Amino acid sequence: MANAYLQGVEISASQFLDIFHHYDNDGNGYIEGKELQNFIKELQQARKQAGLLVQILPTEENFLLFFRQQLKSCTEFMEAWRNYDADHSGYIEADELKNFLRDLLQRAKKPYDEKKLEEYTLTTLKIFDSNNDGKLCLSEMARLLPDQENFLLKFQGVKMARKEFNKIFELYDKDRNGYMDENELDALLKGLCEKNKKVLEVSKIPIYKKAIMALSDGGKLYRTELALVLCEDM
Numbered sequence: 001m002a003n004a005y006l007q008g009v010e011i012s013a014s015q016f017l018d019i020f021h022h023y024d025n026d027g028n029g030y031i032e033g034k035e036l037q038n039f040i041k042e043l044q045q046a047r048k049q050a051g052l053l054v055q056i057l058p059t060e061e062n063f064l065l066f067f068r069q070q071l072k073s074c075t076e077f078m079e080a081w082r083n084y085d086a087d088h089s090g091y092i093e094a095d096e097l098k099n100f101l102r103d104l105l106q107r108a109k110k111p112y113d114e115k116k117l118e119e120y121t122l123t124t125l126k127i128f129d130s131n132n133d134g135k136l137c138l139s140e141m142a143r144l145l146p147d148q149e150n151f152l153l154k155f156q157g158v159k160m161a162r163k164e165f166n167k168i169f170e171l172y173d174k175d176r177n178g179y180m181d182e183n184e185l186d187a188l189l190k191g192l193c194e195k196n197k198k199v200l201e202v203s204k205i206p207i208y209k210k211a212i213m214a215l216s217d218g219g220k221l222y223r224t225e226l227a228l229v230l231c232e233d234m
Helices: 002-006 013-023 033-050 063-070 074-084 094-107 114-128 138-144 152-158 162-172 182-195 202-213 223-230
Strands: 091-093 135-137
Touching: 063 094, 074 094, 074 138, 074 202, 091 094, 094 114, 114 135, 114 138, 135 138, 138 152, 152 223, 162 182, 162 223, 182 202
Parallel strands: none
Antiparallel strands: 091 135
């Protein structure tokens, strides 16, 4: 399959996505294990006939790499999320996603047209919308981040049911004012790290805290914002 597309060296984002989905056999949004071995093997074979592997996508088409370069930290990503989830629904819908991508392109002074922006938006949804509901939740959107910056990947392993989350929130909201400040969040994160030593790292609590507080309203982290990170039924 890769051979057919790579004969001309350059392929479109949509064609690359077709190759990706061909090897993402379990549909989890990742190519891993045996899938990855087969993917790399075919690309290596295709390289002999199609030139350098780095030319799989031309510069103007390699939008995912570009967007990852623009989102330099998890804190910056969280700030962007808060800004573009305009209706505070807990999701980035198609129009909100398009505005987000448009602003990244404009900030980088990268040329584009509305047709190309529409393609970027639809392809991003196609890649990251794992439940096909036409919108992205925080954990889906966060896959735009490089793995080393994506602390939310680790929090996938500690997410909890709504009932348990509510108990945790009330336990650490010491003054019962309905939101957490930095000190209360710090205590909660220490508790989570202690309970989940194999997943979360105590040394990275300052990173976790700074990124999560970027969702807050002037230093007030309300239940709905924290639920985006810790509640599994968001």
